[in-house]
Structures are given as C-alpha cells and as structure tokens.
Amino acid sequence: MPQKLWLPNRRLIEVYNYYRLLLSLSLAIAVTELISTDIVGGRSPELYQTTSYIYLFCALVLTAVLMVLRKVYIWQIITAISIDITFLTILMYASGGIQSGLGNLVIIAVACGNIITTGRFGILLAAIATIATLYMEFYLQLQHSASASGYVRAGLQGLMYFGTSLLIQNITKRIDESESLAKKRAKEIINLEQLNKMIIQRMRTGIIVCSENGTIHLVNEAAKELMPAGDPSSQTFYSSEQLPPLIHQYLSDWRLGLKHQFATYTSLGGHSEVRCSFARLTSHSNEILIFLEDASKLKREAQQLKLASLGRLTASIAHEIRNPLGAISHAAQLLQESEGLDKADLKLSNIIQSHCLRVNRIIENVLQLSRRKVEASDTINLSSWLPVLSQTIKEENKDCEITLTIHQDITAQFVASQLEQVVSNLVNNGLRYSKQNTNKSTIELATDIDKHSGLPYLDVIDDGPGITEAEPHKVFEPFYTTDSTSGTGLGLFISRELCELNQANLEYIKHPNKGSQFRITFVHPEKII
CATH class of the missing domain: 1.20.58 (Methane Monooxygenase Hydroxylase; Chain G, domain 1)
Incomplete structure (x- = not known):
C-alpha cells in the first residue's frame, strides 16, 4: 500500500x-x-x-x-x-x-x-x-x-x-x-493548564486574579461563595468584571500600605467570617492574587486552645468544688429526713438540694466541654436522620409535637453524636419555652440549602415568647439564661462550641410569626474536615 x-x-x-x-x-x-x-x-x-x-x-x-x-x-x-x-x-x-x-x-x-x-x-x-x-x-x-x-x-x-x-x-x-x-x-502545557484550572476551581480557598485597578482575570467557584455580605455587586459577581467595592477598598489600602495584609469580613449570607489576603503574582507583576479563606480553621485552633485551658482549669477545681458540694447535698438530704422539721425549714432544705444539683450539672457540662476532642466527621443524610431523632425525642416527651419540613435531600458533615447533642438541646429548650407560652410542647425542624452560599442548614423553630432585641447577642454567652429555676446557661454555649468544632455555625434568627429560630449552617458537603 x-x-x-x-x-x-x-x-x-x-x-x-x-x-x-x-x-x-x-x-x-x-x-x-x-x-x-x-x-x-x-x-x-x-x-x-x-x-x-x-x-x-x-x-x-x-x-x-x-x-x-x-x-x-x-x-x-x-x-x-x-x-x-x-x-x-x-x-x-x-x-x-x-x-x-x-x-x-x-x-x-x-x-x-x-x-x-x-x-x-x-x-x-x-x-x-x-x-x-x-x-x-x-x-x-x-x-x-x-x-x-x-x-x-x-x-x-x-x-x-x-x-x-x-x-x-x-x-x-x-x-x-x-x-x-x-x-x-505545547500539549503538556495545555494539559498542565487544564489541571491547574481544575485544581483552582475545586479548591475551597477562594482565588481571584486581578489587575491593580480591580479588573478580574480569573476567579474560582469558592471565591464566588465567599463574597462580602450586604454588597449588591456580590449578587451579580458571577458576571461582573470588577471586584466588589469592599474587597476593592481592601486592595487599595493594601497597595498603599495603610492596613495589614489580612482583612476580614462576613461572607455572603452572613454564615462565616472570611479572611482576605493579597500577594503579587511575581515581584514585578501588575497582577495581584487575592486569597479568600474561611476563618473556621483558625477558629477551630483557637477553640482547641480554649478547651485545653478550660480543661486544665476545671480539672484542677472540680474535685475541690465537688467535695464540699457533696457534703452540703448529703447534709440537706439528712435534714429532709428529720421528723421534727417544720415546713419552712423543709422548703429551705429543698432549695439547698436543688441548687446543689444545679451546681453539679454546671460542673458536668464544663467538664464535658473541656474533654471534647476533635473527631472525624460523619456524612449525615438529614432527610433520614431527623425522623429517627424526632422519634427518640417523642418517646422521651410523650406530649410533644415535632413538625419536619425537609425540602431537599440534605447532607451534612458533622460528628453524629455531637449533632444529636446539639439538636436535642435546641429541641428540648424549644419544647420547654413553647409549653410555657402556649401550653403546648411544639417544635418545627426545617432543612434546606442557602441560595446565596450554597451551604446546607437546619432550622429549629419554637412557639415560645421569643427573644427580645437586647438578648440575641447574649444567649450564647456562658451562664446566661432566661430560666433561672432550671437552666444553667451553658446549653446554647456548648451547642455553639460543638458547631464551631465541626466548622458549622449556630445563630439566632428572628422569626416573623413564631418564637425563636436557631439555625445550624453546616460546612460544604464536599469539604474535607
């Protein structure tokens, strides 16, 4: 041929x-x-x-x-x-x-x-x-x-x-x-370029390449999810060729040397704090690299240091507190068994006993928080996980009503036992306040995907009296409680700490028609914790 x-x-x-x-x-x-x-x-x-x-x-x-x-x-x-x-x-x-x-x-x-x-x-x-x-x-x-x-x-x-x-x-x-x-x-360069683009697009760190005047040359998907909250241009960032005003201002300040290299802001949707850093592509280049990083990793490291310090503190004083506390509780029990005790003294002894139990619960909660370790997260399908948890809670609270609203097949990255503790605590609080307000123990659990950030979330909504405008920033503080008779003020604090330990976010949202609404915003399902 x-x-x-x-x-x-x-x-x-x-x-x-x-x-x-x-x-x-x-x-x-x-x-x-x-x-x-x-x-x-x-x-x-x-x-x-x-x-x-x-x-x-x-x-x-x-x-x-x-x-x-x-x-x-x-x-x-x-x-x-x-x-x-x-x-x-x-x-x-x-x-x-x-x-x-x-x-x-x-x-x-x-x-x-x-x-x-x-x-x-x-x-x-x-x-x-x-x-x-x-x-x-x-x-x-x-x-x-x-x-x-x-x-x-x-x-x-x-x-x-x-x-x-x-x-x-x-x-x-x-x-x-x-x-x-x-x-x-040339083929190797093309393949390498495609590989680099794929890696950049799949990175959870936001990458933006722009000129000194803010004209965007390259942006990955993670950067689009980490745009500043409350910025109108962030809504149209997918088709925009210019940096959002807030990041552009940070860039101008960085070029002038007016501020530190790192700047922070709240991301689109208000779910996470973003750290913004700048670097030139080369020493003589006019192109600038902008890195947008979720500060949850730094928060988690700070959380570990905080828990370690708290653990050392509580381990050193728990034994000293429990010994006299046990003696007081035992004395109160003996006093209650006395036959010649009048009603006034019996009431006082009951007060002593209840507060001893309360102090003991506080010690148990603090010890539990201090012993918390970072564990490998589980992939939890909330669509099948929530009905099982709801059934368990109903068995513990016979007269409660739990409404489930599951819009999509939601997947969350969270340690299963820790998520159960957080949701159970929020649900039990909601049931208690709903009963106080309406005489009915009702709660609603709703899941969906945030349309701005693309992150899954779980809402716990009750029919209680709600929280006043001055209280939302206080409810997550340790030992703060609106129920001084039975609350320790550590439930929401521990729940938020557990969420941060799993790179999630727990926040209070004012509900227009019902009582309190607490939202757990989970980390991106594809992110490796």
Whole structure:
C-alpha cells in the first residue's frame, strides 16, 4: 500500500505547485521576443521552445490534479518531481549543457522533493537527477563531440544532488523533531493548564486574579461563595468584571500600605467570617492574587486552645468544688429526713438540694466541654436522620409535637453524636419555652440549602415568647439564661462550641410569626474536615 503524506506536507505540495507553475511560465517566456538571450536555448532553440511550452502545459495539469486530490501519495509526488527533473534536463541540454546554469534549477527540484518526502524517496530523486544529467552529457558528447571534461562536471553535479538531498533530509529531520517536541511540550502545557484550572476551581480557598485597578482575570467557584455580605455587586459577581467595592477598598489600602495584609469580613449570607489576603503574582507583576479563606480553621485552633485551658482549669477545681458540694447535698438530704422539721425549714432544705444539683450539672457540662476532642466527621443524610431523632425525642416527651419540613435531600458533615447533642438541646429548650407560652410542647425542624452560599442548614423553630432585641447577642454567652429555676446557661454555649468544632455555625434568627429560630449552617458537603 502506498505511503500517505502527513497533513502538514499538503501545504508544502501546494507551495511547490505554485513554484513549478511560475518556473515553467518564466522558462516559456524566456524564448519569446520579449526576452531575447543566448543563455537559454542557445544550442537548440526549437527544442527549448517546444519543451518549455510542453512543460508549462504539464505544470498546469499537475497543479490542477494535485490540488483536486484529497489524498496525495508518495509515488504521485515522486512522479511529479521526476517530470520536473526530466523537462529541466532537456532544457539544460537545449541551452548547452551544465555550463548553462540550468542545473541549479534541478538542484532546487531535488531539494524541494526531499523537503516534501523523506528517507529513501529523497535519495531516489537525487539518483534520478544524477542519471538524467549523466545521460544528457553522454548524448551531448555523441551529438556535438563536446569536451570530455563535461563528464567530470556532470559527476560533480550528481554529487551536488546527493549532497543537497542528504543535507535537506538532515535539516528536515531536525525541524520535524523540533516541531514534534514543540507540539509535545505545547500539549503538556495545555494539559498542565487544564489541571491547574481544575485544581483552582475545586479548591475551597477562594482565588481571584486581578489587575491593580480591580479588573478580574480569573476567579474560582469558592471565591464566588465567599463574597462580602450586604454588597449588591456580590449578587451579580458571577458576571461582573470588577471586584466588589469592599474587597476593592481592601486592595487599595493594601497597595498603599495603610492596613495589614489580612482583612476580614462576613461572607455572603452572613454564615462565616472570611479572611482576605493579597500577594503579587511575581515581584514585578501588575497582577495581584487575592486569597479568600474561611476563618473556621483558625477558629477551630483557637477553640482547641480554649478547651485545653478550660480543661486544665476545671480539672484542677472540680474535685475541690465537688467535695464540699457533696457534703452540703448529703447534709440537706439528712435534714429532709428529720421528723421534727417544720415546713419552712423543709422548703429551705429543698432549695439547698436543688441548687446543689444545679451546681453539679454546671460542673458536668464544663467538664464535658473541656474533654471534647476533635473527631472525624460523619456524612449525615438529614432527610433520614431527623425522623429517627424526632422519634427518640417523642418517646422521651410523650406530649410533644415535632413538625419536619425537609425540602431537599440534605447532607451534612458533622460528628453524629455531637449533632444529636446539639439538636436535642435546641429541641428540648424549644419544647420547654413553647409549653410555657402556649401550653403546648411544639417544635418545627426545617432543612434546606442557602441560595446565596450554597451551604446546607437546619432550622429549629419554637412557639415560645421569643427573644427580645437586647438578648440575641447574649444567649450564647456562658451562664446566661432566661430560666433561672432550671437552666444553667451553658446549653446554647456548648451547642455553639460543638458547631464551631465541626466548622458549622449556630445563630439566632428572628422569626416573623413564631418564637425563636436557631439555625445550624453546616460546612460544604464536599469539604474535607
């Protein structure tokens, strides 16, 4: 089966066809009255004229045929160039032989053939040209008794053909190798660029590349989720070409050296605190890299330090507090068993006993919080997990009513036991306050995806009296409670600490129609904690 040419050589074939056409036209015009010269056709003008016209006609035919063909084979190229060599050799004979200088045109034909073809096919063209030249010189000797030195010139001309062939092949080989290497490198660069883009897009750290005036060149999905809250441009950031005003202001301050490199703000939706840092792409570059990082990791590290300090403190004083507390509680129990105790003293002893139990619960809660360790998070499907928890709570509170509103198949990253403790605490608080306000223990659990941040959340809504405007910032403080008779003021504090330990956020939201609404906003389901 004939060897096919590679696609890049198709362009070379077209270029050579145009060269052949221009050359044959020039050689045909050279014997007209417009250009009269003894260099061409000096020995046999009639033969030169006839051959040049036939060569022009063949050039037209070859150009048309090779341009029409979809697939061009090696043998077609060798045939076409062999025709060129044949006609040029005849024209060289008609002009007086090698000394006419037309042999240089044969060298060009051999060189072009070696550029288009490869290997042994190029050597074949050199051999055809050498044989044609030697035969032309031999025929010239027979017909005109030319000098015998013509054979030497013909031999040297043949060596030039072979030398040109080898030289062109070597150059072409190096060019092809360089081109192949360049294509390979270009492909590797493209693959690397695609890999970098994929990595950047999948990073949970927000990346923005912009110019010094705030024009955005690149932004990943995480950065779109960490835009500033309350910024109107953040809503249309997906199609915007400029930084949001707040980040642009931070960038201007950083460039002027007015502020520290790190700046913080609340993210879109108000679910997390974002740390914004800046760096130049290179030391002399005008492009600036902006990193938007969720500060939950730093919070978690601070949380661990806080828990460690709290653990050391509570471990050192718990034993000292529990000993006298146990003695007081025991004395109160003995006092209650006294037969001669009047009602006033019995009431006092009950107060002592209840407050001893309350202090003991406070110690237990603080010890529990201080012993908390970071555990591997679980992937929890809230759609199936919440009904099971609700059933458990209903078994503990026979008269309670729990309404579930599950909008989507929500998945959360959280330690299962810790999430159960947080939700149970919020539900029990809600049931207690709902009963105080409406005489019914009712609660609503709702899950959904935040449309701005794309993060899953769980709402716990009760029918209690709600929280006054002055209290929302206090409810998460330790030992703060609105129920001084049974509350310790540590339930919401511990719940928030557990949420932060799992990179989640617990916040109070004012409900327009009901009592209190507490929202747990979970970390992104695909983020590895």
